[in-house]
Amino acid sequence: MxxxxxxxxxxxxxxVLFALIAGWLEKDEYWITAEKGWGYALGIIGGSLMLxxxxxxxxxxxxxxxxxxxxxxxxxxxxxxxxxxxxxxxxHSNFQLGSLNSNIALFSMILVSxxxxxxxxAYQKIHRGLYGAQIEFTELxxxxxxxxxxxxxxxLIDGYTRHLLQEIESSVVQRxxxxxxxxKSYRRIVKIERIxxxxxxxxxxxxxxxxxxxxxxxxxxxxxLTGLSRLRKMANYALYARVFSMWHIFHLPLFIMMILSGIVxxxxxxxx
Numbered sequence: 073m074x075x076x077x078x079x080x081x082x083x084x085x086x087x088v089l090f091a092l093i094a095g096w097l098e099k100d101e102y103w104i105t106a107e108k109g110w111g112y113a114l115g116i117i118g119g120s121l122m123l124x125x126x127x128x129x130x131x132x133x134x135x136x137x138x139x140x141x142x143x144x145x146x147x148x149x150x151x152x153x154x155x156x157x158x159x160x161x162x163x164h165s166n167f168q169l170g171s172l173n174s175n176i177a178l179f180s181m182i183l184v185s186x187x188x189x190x191x192x193x194a195y196q197k198i199h200r201g202l203y204g205a206q207i208e209f210t211e212l213x214x215x216x217x218x219x220x221x222x223x224x225x226x227x228l229i230d231g232y233t234r235h236l237l238q239e240i241e242s243s244v245v246q247r248x249x250x251x252x253x254x255x256k257s258y259r260r261i262v263k264i265e266r267i268x269x270x271x272x273x274x275x276x277x278x279x280x281x282x283x284x285x286x287x288x289x290x291x292x293x294x295x296x297l298t299g300l301s302r303l304r305k306m307a308n309y310a311l312y313a314r315v316f317s318m319w320h321i322f323h324l325p326l327f328i329m330m331i332l333s334g335i336v337x338x339x340x341x342x343x344x
Contacts, residue, residue, distance in 0.1 A: 088159060099167040106164055106174075118160030119334055121153045122181070126331075151192065158185045177337040180330040187326050191319045197312035209313075212306045213245065219299035226296050228272070233264060240303060244310040251318065254311040261307050265300045272297070 104111035128150035158181050169175050198207055223229065223237070243249060243257045272293040279285050 084155075088155060091159060092162065095163050096167050102166065104163055104166050106166065106170065111164055111166065114160045115164035118157045118164055119338065121157035121160065122330070122334065125150050125153050125157070151188075154185065154188045158182070171340075173333070173337050173340045177330070177333040180326070180333045184323070184326050184330045187319070187323045191316065191323055194312045194316040194319055198309055198316060207309065209306070209309055212302065212309055216241075216299065216302040216306055219295065219302050222292075222295035223299040226292060228292060228296050229268065236260060236264065237300075237303065240307060244303075244306045246310075249310040249314055251311075251314045254307065254314050258304070258307040258311045261300065261304045265297070265304060268293075268297065268300060 104114070106112065106115060128146045131146045161178070161181055165174070165178055169178070200207060224234070229237075240257045240261050243253050246253075249257075272289075276286060276289060276293070279289060
């Protein structure tokens with residue numbers, strides 16, 4: 073199922089990119105104009121799809137709407153319309169700038185679409201795929217605790233590195249990790265992990281002739297790197313959970329601005 077879903081996403085992305093490139097290359101031919109015909113219809117359809125996207129937050133926060141199908145299906149629709157709507161609007165504008173009010177509406181839509189891509193990326197980092205359930209931090213912590221004892225007593229790391237790992241752990245297990253603290257912790261554990269991997273490869277190369285010694289060393293290194301990997305996953309989760317939380321603060325005002333500018337654009341076009 074996951075493979076089919078990935079192929080579908082890849083195919084959909086290719087179709088969208090092909091359409092955008094073709095539209096951009098043909099924009100000077102003026103096959104479509106915003107004022108009439110298909111260009112006008114695409115503007116209405118694209119704008120309507122952007123409005124339909126409001127149903128997703130409505131489904132999440134309005135009690136009466138919580139029985140309207142699974143939230144997962146609404147999220148899929150929200151993501152799909154968040155791509156199709158802007159694409160139709162781009163064709164409606166013929167990939168060109170127009171009046172002031174239309175430009176404001178266009179750039180508001182581009183900002184919201186770009187913001188949506190950022191949110192989608194952060195969302196995937198704290199969920200099991202794009203449409204899977206959210207990963208529980210306690211799961212990551214429990215997995216880490218199982219490996220923790222292996223590197224706390226490991227002779228493959230020095231006291232200073234062990235102290236850094238303790239600091240990283242203390243930072244990422246906080247209830248709400250500040251963004252820069254989470255970023256710093258993630259970068260530090262990645263750096264430590266790479267150093268340990270390189271040192272392990274070098275040492276293994278030196279003792280490759282002694283199979284028994286190599287086997288023992290490989291086992292120790294595996295336990296150590298597993299613990300580091302699980303600590304990195306905790307730091308990664310803390311970082312992107314914070315990013316996703318911050319993203320929500322900025323995305324909603326941008327979305328409201330897009331809706332308002334779109335309404336103003338439609339009003340001005342039809343009145344004046």
